[in-house]
Amino acid sequence: MRQQSTELSIRTPGQGLHEFTREVVAWVTDTGIAEGLLTLFIRHTSASLLIQENAAPAARRDLERWIARIAPESRDYEHDDEGPDDMPAHLRSAVTATSLTIPVRDGRPALGTWQGIYIFEHRRSAHRRQVALHLIGE
Template sequence: MRQTGTEIVVATTGQGLVEFTDRVDRWVRDTGMVQGLLTLFVRHTSASLLIQENAAPAARRDLEAYFARIAPESEHYEHDDEGPDDMPAHLRSALTATSLSIPVADGRTVLGTWQGIYLFEHRRAPHHRRVALHLIGA
């Protein structure tokens, strides 16, 4: 049994989904491990991780619009230290995930045909988000 880890920085241009599946797949392949369990963890409270449809851009747009409706910007939030998008970003992050677990088999992540790994940026401003990767296996 072996384990290894790294950190990937995902640049965002503002709110929305940023796919980084290829970077994760490349790192898994480069480890030389053929089976195991990959854990991803985003190190921020206003961004999250998703496994989501990666073929139809409309699916991403619908998802982004849905979260804008259920956690809108509003002057009614008490927490607004970093602006009007601050608390909605925390709510959206709380409703999604900060970590993911993905099986690895035959040296590849075991994702479905139309699944991709996304960072979901919940703030309007561009950011550089840090995602920790940890792989345990053989």
């Protein structure tokens, strides 16, 4: 049994789903681990991780609109230290995921045909997000 870990720094230009599947696949391939379990963890409280449709942009747009409806920007929040998108970003992160677990088979994440790995940026401004990766296997 072997383990490998790294941290990816991903630039997000603002709110929305930002795919970084290629970066993850490249790192997994470089480890030489053929079978195992990959864990991804975003080290932030105002962005999250998703596995989502990567072929139809309309699916991502619908998801972005839905999350904006369930946690809208508003001046009604007490926590607004960094502006009106601050607390909604935390709420959106709370109802999505901060970590993902993906099986690795034949040296690649075992994603479905139309699945991609995304950072869901919940803040309006650009950020550099840190995602920790850990792979255990053989």
